[in-house]
Amino acid sequence: MEVLKSKKVLQDFIERQKEMGKKIGFAPTMGALHDGHLSLYKMAKEENDLVVSSIFVNPTQFNNPDDLKKYPRDINRDISILEKSGLVDAVYIPEVTDIYPEKTESRNYDFGGLENEMEGKSRPGHFDGVGTVVEELFNQVKPDNAYFGEKDFQQLAIIKKMTENKKLLINIKGVPVYRAENGLALSSRNQRLQEDRREASKVIFETLKKVNDWFRVVTIPEIKARVQDIFDQQRGMQLEYFLIADEETLRETDFFYKDRNFRAFIVVMVDGVRLIDNMHLD
Template sequence: MEVLKSRKTLQDFIERQKEMGKKIGFAPTMGALHNGHLSLYEAARSQNDLVISSIFVNPTQFNNIEDLKKYPRDINRDIKILENSGLVDAVYIPEVQDIYPEKAESRHYDFDGLENEMEGKSRPGHFDGVGTVVEELFKQVKPDNAYFGEKDFQQLAIIKKMTEKKGLHINIIGVNIYRAENGLALSSRNQRLTEDRRKDSKIIYETLIKVNDWFRVVSIKEIKDRVKDVFDDQKGMQLEYFLIADENTLKETDFFYKDKSYRAFIVVVVDGVRLIDNMHLD
């Protein structure tokens, strides 16, 4: 596996691969890798000649400087995980100046309102940061296909919108949420939880399963009340928000329409660690 530590090294590598006509699959990460990330590369491996990862903790998508400082970093561990997986041909590990040669700041994007829903309400500018770093990585890596997990479903929708509006000829492919045996969605943030609290947090997935059972059987107001009751009974857990939204617009709904697709979104803070999850509703 090639380890590419500068923009110039990456450019030389990409040029050689493009000259050979290689189809490139790409999945960017912020490191702290786990099996959820590897599931992206597994999907990419089956559809491309070459699979590239990147590891870059993007400063412009953190609203809270303390969150940026706390974000887990162990580059040697991450490289070893990628090497041992046998799924990745190269990993790009840029410095800040490789992504932001002048100043680490976000460009402003219009995502047709997707950025104003859910996470965007409490994290102003977050998705501008996401759009900026992903667009820059796309320009440098020049992938044919790019892979993102559905755990961050709003981010996936935003990247699809950005790619469409910028006229980038890249297929954006969503990959199913990778879950632990107890159903907890894998996340780098989970490393900040104790083993017991990771076990307790399975209640998030179990609640989404119940929501899917209740879907179209009881009203959305009743579903929201039931979800609130579940987490009112959980010690050390705070329900930040739960909502059901149109999968295409991400706008919250209070009524089910037969011709639309819906998804339940939930954020729960467990011992100060913010966990997000979602589920398509059948």
């Protein structure tokens, strides 16, 4: 596996691969890698000639400076995980100046209102940061296909919209949520939880499964009340928000329309660690 530590080294590598006519699959990360990330590369390996990863903790998508400081970093561990997986041909580890050559700030994007829903309500500018770093990585890596996990479903929708608006010739592919044996969605943030709290957090997935059972049988206000009641009974957990939204617009709905697709979204604070999850409703 090639380890590419500058924009110039990456560009030389990509140019050689393009000259050989290789189809490139790409999935950017912020490190702290786990099996959820590897599921992206597994799909990429099946669909491309060459798989590229990137590891870059993007400062412009953190609203809280403490979150940026606390974000887990262990680049040697991450490189080892990628090498042992056998799924990745090259990993790009840029410096901040490779992504932001002048000022470390975001561009402004029009995501058609997607940025104002859910996470956007409490994290102003967050998705401009996401759009900025992903667009820049796309321009440098020049992938044919790019892979993102559905755990961050709003981010996936944002990237699809940005790619469409910028007319980038890249296929954006969503990869199903990868879960631990107890159902907890894998996340780099899970590392900050004690083992017993990770086990207790399975209630998040269990609640989403109940919501899917209640879907179209119980009114949405009643579903929301039941979800709130579940988390009121959990020690050390606080429900930040739960909602059901249209999968296309991401707007919250209070009624089911038979010709639309809906998804349940949930955010729970567990001992100060923010966990997010979602589920398509059948």
